[in-house]
Amino acid sequence: MKTVFSYAKPYTFYIVIALILMLLELAVELMQPLVIAGIIDDGIVAGDRDVIIQLGILLMVLSLVAFASGVANSYFAAHVSQSFSFDLRRSVYGRIQSFSLAMFNKFPASGLITRLTSDVTLVQQILFMSLRIMLRAPLLVIGSMIMAFVVNPKLAIYLVVVFPILLAFLYIMVKKGVTYFSFVQQRLDRVNRMVQENLQAVRLIKAYLRGKYEANRFSEVAGSLKTDTVKAFRIMEIILPILLFGMNLSLLAVLWFGAFEIRSGDAQIGELVAIVNYAMRMTGAFSMFSFIIMAFARSKASSERIEEILLAEDVREKDTKGEEKLLRRGDIVFDNVSFTYPGTTIPVLKNLSFHIKPNEKLAIMGATGSGKSSLLQLIPRFYDVSGGRVLIHGRDVREWSLSALRKTIGIVPQQSLLFTGTISDNLSWGKEQAQQEELSDAAVKAQIHDTVERFPKGYYTRVGQKGVNLSGGQKQRLSIARALVRKPSILILDDSTSALDVKTEAALWQELEQEKATMLVVTQKIRTAMRADHILLLEEGEISAYGTHEELLEDSELYRKIALSQQEEEVDEYV
Numbered sequence: 378m379k380t381v382f383s384y385a386k387p388y389t390f391y392i393v394i395a396l397i398l399m400l401l402e403l404a405v406e407l408m409q410p411l412v413i414a415g416i417i418d419d420g421i422v423a424g425d426r427d428v429i430i431q432l433g434i435l436l437m438v439l440s441l442v443a444f445a446s447g448v449a450n451s452y453f454a455a456h457v458s459q460s461f462s463f464d465l466r467r468s469v470y471g472r473i474q475s476f477s478l479a480m481f482n483k484f485p486a487s488g489l490i491t492r493l494t495s496d497v498t499l500v501q502q503i504l505f506m507s508l509r510i511m512l513r514a515p516l517l518v519i520g521s522m523i524m525a526f527v528v529n530p531k532l533a534i535y536l537v538v539v540f541p542i543l544l545a546f547l548y549i550m551v552k553k554g555v556t557y558f559s560f561v562q563q564r565l566d567r568v569n570r571m572v573q574e575n576l577q578a579v580r581l582i583k584a585y586l587r588g589k590y591e592a593n594r595f596s597e598v599a600g601s602l603k604t605d606t607v608k609a610f611r612i613m614e615i616i617l618p619i620l621l622f623g624m625n626l627s628l629l630a631v632l633w634f635g636a637f638e639i640r641s642g643d644a645q646i647g648e649l650v651a652i653v654n655y656a657m658r659m660t661g662a663f664s665m666f667s668f669i670i671m672a673f674a675r676s677k678a679s680s681e682r683i684e685e686i687l688l689a690e691d692v693r694e695k696d697t698k699g700e701e702k703l704l705r706r707g708d709i710v711f712d713n714v715s716f717t718y719p720g721t722t723i724p725v726l727k728n729l730s731f732h733i734k735p736n737e738k739l740a741i742m743g744a745t746g747s748g749k750s751s752l753l754q755l756i757p758r759f760y761d762v763s764g765g766r767v768l769i770h771g772r773d774v775r776e777w778s779l780s781a782l783r784k785t786i787g788i789v790p791q792q793s794l795l796f797t798g799t800i801s802d803n804l805s806w807g808k809e810q811a812q813q814e815e816l817s818d819a820a821v822k823a824q825i826h827d828t829v830e831r832f833p834k835g836y837y838t839r840v841g842q843k844g845v846n847l848s849g850g851q852k853q854r855l856s857i858a859r860a861l862v863r864k865p866s867i868l869i870l871d872d873s874t875s876a877l878d879v880k881t882e883a884a885l886w887q888e889l890e891q892e893k894a895t896m897l898v899v900t901q902k903i904r905t906a907m908r909a910d911h912i913l914l915l916e917e918g919e920i921s922a923y924g925t926h927e928e929l930l931e932d933s934e935l936y937r938k939i940a941l942s943q944q945e946e947e948v949d950e951y952v
């Protein structure tokens with residue numbers, strides 16, 4: 378909890394004010410029974426009207442002071458807790474943005490969403506409660522106890538007896554609560570994951586008529602969230618009755634023995650009333666405890682989950698400058714590279730060695746699951762190799778500054794992803810402050826300029842949820858344009874032209890061939906692979922063949938088979 382609550386440090390001044398106001402409210406509250414005892418003993422019993430009026434006015438002033446400091450305390454507590462959660466959420470979000478992909482394997486998106494929303498809110502609530510009631514409740518118990526001793530030590534003893542038993546009971550409950558509530562948050566992660574998955578696949582679910590099946594799966598997941606939440610709350614619910622039972626027992630003892638004391642003249646009625654009043658306040662404070670403990674248990678579990686993100690060991694950015702220029706040469710070497718995804722045991726790439734010279738174009742082919750995308754991800758360091766080295770300009774990618782490395786690389790992923798906003802926003806996403814000319818240049822090369830121009834608002838057409846829905850091929854071409862805007866020295870295309878027709882694809886390749894960039898192109902099509910300087914054929918994570926189209930036709934049985942089958946397909950299409 379230490380790391381999370383260090384985010385409250387900048388607000389120390391307001392926290393101190395809130396605490397002072399809380400203590401003032403508490404002090405006033407503790408004085409009230411004394412004043413009431415005075416009214417009874419020195420006013421009513423002694424028959425002194427002036428004392429009753431004076432102490433009555435004092436009681437009213439005290440109530441007003443308690444009210445005012447309570448309101449002011451709430452104001453500062455809200456200010457501190459809201460600012461704290463804003464800072465914390467921003468920081469967690471920033472941390473997630475800097476995560477390597479290996480970290481996303483460890484923390485799925487749904488869990489990150491729960492941490493950013495529900496977990497931060499729970500921690501914020503506990504900070505608010507700490508400033509408002511959490512400290513007040515124990516202080517009220519201790520203060521009431523001390524004041525009861527001041528009033529009449531003999532009677533106060535009966536309040537003390539149950540105290541250690543109740544504390545031990547509370548301690549056990551907090552421990553149990555933390556475990557149970559961390560389960561609840563995990564269940565919430567699962568619900569979020571399910572919702573996210575379903576909303577993303579809504580078209581597929583409709584097409585396959587799986588709505589009912591998915592609804593049942595959701596009920597199951599939501600049901601286990603309900604069951605675990607009920608379990609956790611049930612534990613918490615027994616706290617209050619047990620605390621009240623203990624306190625009421627001691628209250629009965631005070632009344633019972635108090636009656637004897639008064640009869641024997643060792644205590645006055647006012648004193649007994651004051652002690653009963655303190656006992657009632659202690660009972661009230663204890664009942665607040667059950668509420669506080671529940672919140673504490675929940676927020677402890679939540680703050681631990683947030684700290685997992687803030688303190689996670691990850692690839693850290695090295696602060697080195699002037700590296701971009703060297704990286705721009707785009708010379709890539711895979712030196713005996715092996716790779717296993719974090720958290721798994723089976724290697725997906727095994728002992729790969731090859732060299733791509735500056736501005737060379739390499740086509741990567743292979744069956745689905747053979748490791749093509751995995752290979753590409755090692756260059757921008759989305760993942761780090763498990764064995765061997767990936768070198769750019771002769772230096773291990775792990776030794777380059779990460780931002781310099783990524784600035785020189787343009788990536789077009791397998792699934793084109795556009796953001797809500799205009800086409801222009803999406804293109805300049807690749808390079809902030811890009812001029813319109815640069816955007817349209819890239820669009821021309823990517824064969825999408827004419828299409829964009831045909832939209833009524835051209836480059837200012839909105840895409841995404843509230844804009845036009847682009848076709849798969851249009852999205853692919855916009856993604857390519859976005860990568861080209863960066864003028865990358867290394868261009869990575871992961872099967873990014875699959876949705877293009879033959880003519881458009883040929884025109885696109887003609888443009889790409891002129892680009893001054895080292896290119897790695899994953900493709901399924903021989904037609905595309907032939908245009909590359911070299912072709913790398915992967916088979917179950919290993920290099921099955923490497924060479925030019927002609928060399929591979931000669932040397933690789935597998936390549937010949939693929940070429941033949943695609944020739945037949947083309948003939949079939951033609952016929």
Ligand SMILES: Nc1ncnc2c1ncn2[C@@H]1O[C@H](COP(=O)(O)OP(=O)(O)OP(=O)(O)O)[C@@H](O)[C@H]1O
Pocket residue numbers: 482718721725743744745746747748749750751752791
């Ligand atoms: N994030 C991941 N975590 C664990 N294993 C993964 C992950 N991504 C891919 N894999 C596994 O790695 C292997 C290679 O996958 P990869 O995506 O690199 O293949 P690919 O050749 O690009 O396939 P495709 O042509 O279908 O895109 C597969 O067995 C896949 O199950």
